[in-house]
Amino acid sequence: MLSAASPTPSDDPAWTLIWQDASDIPGWLKEGQARILWDEARALPDGATVLEIGSHQGRSTVVLGEALRSKGGTVLAVDPFIEGRLFGGLSTKDKFEANIAAAGLGDVVELVQDYSTRIRPTWSRGFDLLYIDGKHDYWTLSDDLKWAVHLPPGAAVVIHDCYSSIGVTLGILAHVLFSSELAYERRSDSQALFRVRRPSTADRLRILREVPWWIRNVFLKVLLRLRLRPVARLFGHDSPYDPY
Numbered sequence: 001m002l003s004a005a006s007p008t009p010s011d012d013p014a015w016t017l018i019w020q021d022a023s024d025i026p027g028w029l030k031e032g033q034a035r036i037l038w039d040e041a042r043a044l045p046d047g048a049t050v051l052e053i054g055s056h057q058g059r060s061t062v063v064l065g066e067a068l069r070s071k072g073g074t075v076l077a078v079d080p081f082i083e084g085r086l087f088g089g090l091s092t093k094d095k096f097e098a099n100i101a102a103a104g105l106g107d108v109v110e111l112v113q114d115y116s117t118r119i120r121p122t123w124s125r126g127f128d129l130l131y132i133d134g135k136h137d138y139w140t141l142s143d144d145l146k147w148a149v150h151l152p153p154g155a156a157v158v159i160h161d162c163y164s165s166i167g168v169t170l171g172i173l174a175h176v177l178f179s180s181e182l183a184y185e186r187r188s189d190s191q192a193l194f195r196v197r198r199p200s201t202a203d204r205l206r207i208l209r210e211v212p213w214w215i216r217n218v219f220l221k222v223l224l225r226l227r228l229r230p231v232a233r234l235f236g237h238d239s240p241y242d243p244y
């Protein structure tokens with residue numbers, strides 16, 4: 001779902017080619033969601049740097065890297081490649097590196113193989129766009145939001161699984177709803193765009209207006225855990241996967 005102000009995914013021929021390649025890489029990013037990253041990264045100045053938390057096999061990294069390629073920019077891809085059924089551990093690192101090489105983005109993407117929460121306290125390098133798609137619990141998201149201190153005014157903070165994950169959404173309600181430094185702009189499904197600026201009352205209300213959608217998503221997740229997929233279908237969710 002694209003919210004009202006979202007761009008049309010297919011209105012740029014360069015984008016169509018980029019998405020064809022990126023969408024071949026396994027991952028959880030949908031086209032409208034990727035397009036937010038592409039549009040925001042393309043709007044950055046020459047030599048810009050993007051910091052991505054959670055790269056997996058590189059689907060979003062390739063989108064960001066392609067946007068910065070002609071600008072001499074850099075994507076700092078932070079991922080420890082955690083073990084487990086969902087993320088695959090170190091074999092995922094090999095796939096990530098192969099996908100970055102296949103896209104010819106070896107000079108654009110710099111891998112930082114570590115936990116975002118471990119490196120953040122001593123990090124000093126500035127960057128121009130922050131993409132958060134790492135661990136989705138409340139504590140990690142709360143810590144990941146602190147990376148925004150390195151951003152200049154007006155910079156974009158893009159957060160995946162926003163208003164679909166319980167931990168991410170609670171983090172947004174606790175740390176962004178009343179923040180004076182980060183304003184919510186829009187989303188494509190669960191990919192939400194925030195900006196480093198003083199939020200207006202309308203920006204804050206826009207966050208609250210997403211709460212019913214969040215409750216719907218949590219409800220759908222409960223149905224899927226209870227193996228009630230036919231019931232989830234009645235609520236418009238025709239997929240075995242959690243809504244995102």
Ligand SMILES: C[S@@+](CC[C@H](N)C(=O)[O-])C[C@H]1O[C@@H](n2cnc3c(N)ncnc32)[C@H](O)[C@@H]1O
Nearest residue numbers: 027054055056059060079081082115116134135
């Ligand atoms: C949902 S996947 C990212 C998907 C990726 N953005 C894409 O487009 O396909 C989440 C990733 O976050 C990583 N991760 C988990 N905890 C992390 C942390 N504390 N810091 C950085 N990455 C983390 C996992 O290893 C996993 O690869």
